[in-house]
Amino acid sequence: MTNPLLETWDTEFGLPPFDLIEDAHFAPAIEAAMAEGLAEVEALATNAEAPTFENTVEGLMKTGATLDRVLGVFYNLAGADSTDMREEIMREFSPKLAAHSAAIYGNQALFARIEQVWLARDALDLTPEQARVLMLTHRGFVRAGAALTGDEAARMKEIKGRLATLGTQFGQNLLADERDWQRALSEDELEGLPAFVVSAVRAAGKERGAEGPVLTLSRSVIVPFLQFCPNRSLREEAWRAWVARGENGGKTDNRGVAAEILQLRAERAKLLGYDDFASYKLETEMAKTPEAVRGLLMDVWEPAKARALADAALLEERMVADGVNGPLQAWDWRYYSEARRREEFALNEAELKPYFQLENMIQASFACANRLFGLEFRPLDVALYHPDARAWEVTRKGQHVAVFIGDYFARASKRSGAWCSAMRSQRKFPDVQAPIVVNICNFAKGDPALLSYDDARTLFHEFGHALHQMLSDVTYDMISGTSVARDFVELPSQLYEHWLEVPEVLQEFAVHAETGEAMPQEMLDKVLAAATYDMGFQTVEYVASALVDLAFHEGEPPADPMAEQAKVLAGLGMPEAIVMRHATPHFAHVFTGDGYSSGYYSYMWSEVMDADAFEAFEEAGGAFDPAMAGKLEQFILSAGGSEEADVLYIKFRGRMPGVEALLKGRGLAA
Ligand SMILES: [Zn+2]
Numbered sequence: 001m002t003n004p005l006l007e008t009w010d011t012e013f014g015l016p017p018f019d020l021i022e023d024a025h026f027a028p029a030i031e032a033a034m035a036e037g038l039a040e041v042e043a044l045a046t047n048a049e050a051p052t053f054e055n056t057v058e059g060l061m062k063t064g065a066t067l068d069r070v071l072g073v074f075y076n077l078a079g080a081d082s083t084d085m086r087e088e089i090m091r092e093f094s095p096k097l098a099a100h101s102a103a104i105y106g107n108q109a110l111f112a113r114i115e116q117v118w119l120a121r122d123a124l125d126l127t128p129e130q131a132r133v134l135m136l137t138h139r140g141f142v143r144a145g146a147a148l149t150g151d152e153a154a155r156m157k158e159i160k161g162r163l164a165t166l167g168t169q170f171g172q173n174l175l176a177d178e179r180d181w182q183r184a185l186s187e188d189e190l191e192g193l194p195a196f197v198v199s200a201v202r203a204a205g206k207e208r209g210a211e212g213p214v215l216t217l218s219r220s221v222i223v224p225f226l227q228f229c230p231n232r233s234l235r236e237e238a239w240r241a242w243v244a245r246g247e248n249g250g251k252t253d254n255r256g257v258a259a260e261i262l263q264l265r266a267e268r269a270k271l272l273g274y275d276d277f278a279s280y281k282l283e284t285e286m287a288k289t290p291e292a293v294r295g296l297l298m299d300v301w302e303p304a305k306a307r308a309l310a311d312a313a314l315l316e317e318r319m320v321a322d323g324v325n326g327p328l329q330a331w332d333w334r335y336y337s338e339a340r341r342r343e344e345f346a347l348n349e350a351e352l353k354p355y356f357q358l359e360n361m362i363q364a365s366f367a368c369a370n371r372l373f374g375l376e377f378r379p380l381d382v383a384l385y386h387p388d389a390r391a392w393e394v395t396r397k398g399q400h401v402a403v404f405i406g407d408y409f410a411r412a413s414k415r416s417g418a419w420c421s422a423m424r425s426q427r428k429f430p431d432v433q434a435p436i437v438v439n440i441c442n443f444a445k446g447d448p449a450l451l452s453y454d455d456a457r458t459l460f461h462e463f464g465h466a467l468h469q470m471l472s473d474v475t476y477d478m479i480s481g482t483s484v485a486r487d488f489v490e491l492p493s494q495l496y497e498h499w500l501e502v503p504e505v506l507q508e509f510a511v512h513a514e515t516g517e518a519m520p521q522e523m524l525d526k527v528l529a530a531a532t533y534d535m536g537f538q539t540v541e542y543v544a545s546a547l548v549d550l551a552f553h554e555g556e557p558p559a560d561p562m563a564e565q566a567k568v569l570a571g572l573g574m575p576e577a578i579v580m581r582h583a584t585p586h587f588a589h590v591f592t593g594d595g596y597s598s599g600y601y602s603y604m605w606s607e608v609m610d611a612d613a614f615e616a617f618e619e620a621g622g623a624f625d626p627a628m629a630g631k632l633e634q635f636i637l638s639a640g641g642s643e644e645a646d647v648l649y650i651k652f653r654g655r656m657p658g659v660e661a662l663l664k665g666r667g668l669a670a
Contacts, residue, residue: 005029005070012382013393013403015436016073016423019383023085026074030093033067034100040064041104044113051113053124057134060110061476062430071097072423079415080407080440081386105144114138115147129642133476136641143272143280152271159268163594166261171592173252177245180252182208183215183238192230200224217242226331227338232324239331246585254585255562261591262557278553281598285485286605286645290554293601294547296608299659301543301572303668307536308575315340315577328577337534345530349452352523354513356456358408358449361500364509365463368499372629373471373637375401386411394470402426402435402470408459409449410442418442418458420465420482420493427477435481437469448513453527457497464496465489471637479641486599488645490606491613492637498614501528502623532667539666541581544574546601549590553598604662609649611661616653 004020006029011017040063047055078086104110117124118138126134141147145156182204190198190213200221201213208214215225215238222242229235246254265277274280278290287293315336316328328336369375373396380391380403389407393400405423407414423436439462443455451459468489469481482489499505503524510519551558551568558564561584569580582589589596596602613632620628635652650656663669 003029003032005073006032006066012380013400013434013436014424015382015391015403017383018385021073023083023089026070026086026089027092029070030067030074030089030097033064033070034096037064037067038100038103041107041110045107045110047113051116053117053126053130053134056113056117057130057137058429060114060137061133061478069424076421076423076438077385079419079421080389080438081411081413082415083413105141105146108146111141111146114141129475129479132642133478136478139284143284145272148271156268156271159264159271163261163264163268166257166264167592167594170246170254170257170261171588173254173257174246174586174588174592176252177248177586178217181217181241182210183241184210185213185215187212189231189234193225193228197224197228217245223334226334229335232332235331235335236329243330243579243583244585247583254591258561258584258587258591259557259559262552262561265553265594265597266557276554277557278550278598281553281594285599285602286488286649287601288646290550290598293550293605296605296659297543297546297550297601300539300604300608300662300668301547303663303670304536304539304543304666305573305575306670307668308540308578309536311337311534311536312575312577330577330579333537333577337537341530341533345526345533347526347530352527353450353452355510355519355523356451356453357511357513358443358451358459360509360511361451361456361459362406362408364500364505365460365496367509368496368502368505368624369463369467371624373467373633375470377404400434402437404466404470405436405438406441407438408441408443409445414440414442416442418462420462420469422469422481425477425480425483426469426472426474427480428475429477433477435469435472437466439463439466450513453531456500460497460500461493464493467496468492468637468640471633472640473638474640474642481640484641485645486595487602487605488609488649490603491609491649494606494610495613495632498610499623505623532665535666535668537578539668540575540578542604544569544572544578545580545582545587546604547572548580548584549587549596549598549600552584552590607665608659608662609657611665612657613653615661 003025004017005025009015009017041060044056044059044063047059049055074086074089078090114137118134121131121134124130145153145160148156184205185201190201193201198213201215204216204218204221205212205214208216215221222238225238226235226242229238246252262277269275269277269280272280274283282288282290282293287296312328312333315333316326318336318339319328319332320326322336324332366375366377370377376395377392378395380393382391384391384405386407388409388411389405392404392406394402394404418439418441421438421440423438424433426435427433439459441455441458441462443449443451443459465482472481474480477483506524507518511517512519548565548568551564552561565580565584580587584591587600589600591597614623617623617625617628631652635648639648646656660669
């Protein structure tokens with residue numbers, strides 16, 4: 001049987017031959033590609049020649065090409081258009097692929113060769129990009145534990161296994177607590193709730209086989225309930241159940257799990273030669289040190305707290321007027337804040353929507369890229385994986401740049417959310433390869449398809465990631481496009497959202513679907529004001545969580561994480577009526593895996609940068625200033641991970657980012 005995944009793709013722009021690929025092709029192709037990759041690595045590791053940059057580092061980059069190509073197609077389909085068979089393949093191959101990667105990083109002979117090249121680096125006359133990929137390759141192996149031997153290697157393996165188990169357990173405990181709690185609501189208790197909340201609690205009741213409506217701890221039910229429920233004691237009961245997730249004693253209590261995770265992470269960092277887990281984790285990030293993270297968070301904390309306290313006073317006035325004597329409590333905040341929002345910032349979604357037509361927003365995102373970078377977009381008529389997916393050829397001055405695929409509509413086979421991926425990354429080694437970049441969204445279909453303002457921002461956001469991939473101009477694909485630090489990767493995407501807010505862009509593209517008229521100024525002002533509403537509260541609950549996360553991973557791990565959490569919050573002077581966005585026993589970002597451990601700060605780090613970076617355009621003369629656009633492309637969008645993120649940012653901006661623009665953007669500036 002021939003397998004199109006393993007053949008050469010003789011198609012326009014080398015696109016995968018979607019019309020020939022069947023689900024049955026994936027498993028044998030992935031198996032064959034893994035075997036091929038391991039054989040290539042084995043040949044490298046046992047090469048009789050002395051190790052050189054070419055035969056070792058470049059050699060390693062040449063391995064696994066078939067696997068990259070097959071998985072590029074498979075992961076895209078598994079996320080955007082899943083089937084039972086694709087899910088089954090995912091379940092089967094996740095552990096196999098993890099073992100495959102562990103076998104490469106655990107290859108002692110290969111690491112010994114990399115180590116030799118690394119030690120000889122000063123004499124090798126490498127280009128800056130080559131020096132960078134050598135450093136990244138070596139560091140990747142060291143961080144995976146390749147330099148450990150004997151007892152230390154055995155202990156590392158034990159720790160990794162135990163951490164994986166604990167992470168899963170933390171998540172399952174949390175799910176169990178969310179699933180097990182429910183509160184039946186009487187018809188009287190539905191009074192004052194808007195229709196959509198009533199139908200949500202009725203639906204929850206039906207789903208759980210209850211007689212009538214029930215309240216559950218699912219975020220999409222409990223948050224609107226706290227916003228709209230006028231019954232204060234019921235709000236308190238619901239809120240207390242919600243914040244107790246993972247902290248209810250018994251088998252599902254996460255406090256002990258969290259403590260053990262922190263101990264093991266610290267031990268792992270020490271084994272690898274780092275002072276503590278935060279130092280290990282931040283080494284690869286733009287922030288680099290816990291001090292830098294804390295500095296940024298504290299610069300935001302005081303203004304956010306001041307705003308939150310001022311807002312709390314306003315909300316308490318409302319509560320007193322409501323006949324309730326203070327003080328304002330955590331279960332009151334969302335309720336009175338929602339009432340204030342309705343009075344002062346209310347948007348009529350139905351009036352707003354006709355101004356954001358999907359087609360126009362796609363054209364707006366293209367038009368901005370044309371003005372900034374000279375890119376042109378031509379629709380392509382090619383076979384793709386689903387009829388809703390569309391492709392464009394991206395060119396500049398007649399030269400091919402990339403293929404861009406946009407897959408915008410929600411469907412049952414698509415994972416929720418929105419994302420950008422590259423089916424193929426830009427590179428020039430070992431051959432020149434133009435990128436194939438995909439944006440996936442979950443917008444509602446319609447005729448014409450209309451977006452909410454948030455949807456339109458999402459479209460611009462993902463297109464910003466796509467530009468990072470499409471404009472990439474590096475030699476090696478390990479540093480291509482979005483292969484950058486986690487606290488840097490959201491810069492191009494969040495920055496691009498700002499172009500949606502440029503008045504001339506809205507004037508041209510946010511036109512009414514029926515009348516063709518531009519959005520009235522008053523409506524536009526409301527849209528922008530609504531986007532920063534209640535930022536004091538949101539910033540405080542977020543920054544408090546980020547600072548607790550950081551404290552957990554610095555220095556000696558806390559024996560009692562709950563005591564440590566209390567200490568950090570007391571030190572900050574946490575406002576009475578606000579709690580952490582995620583308290584320790586349900587802080588899934590930090591405890592279900594390593595992704596955001598000691599890294600929860602990175603959302604705000606990126607936001608500080610995007611605000612600061614857009615301000616550079618405004619200072620220079622406007623959103624389309626050609627000199628700034630040139631710098632953005634040269635130092636950020638085309639540079640990928642070719643240099644440290646802080647170095648790239650300073651080249652673009654002339655200095656490190658400051659928090660002033662963020663505070664202004666969030667409405668927190670004094
Ligand atoms: Zn993003």
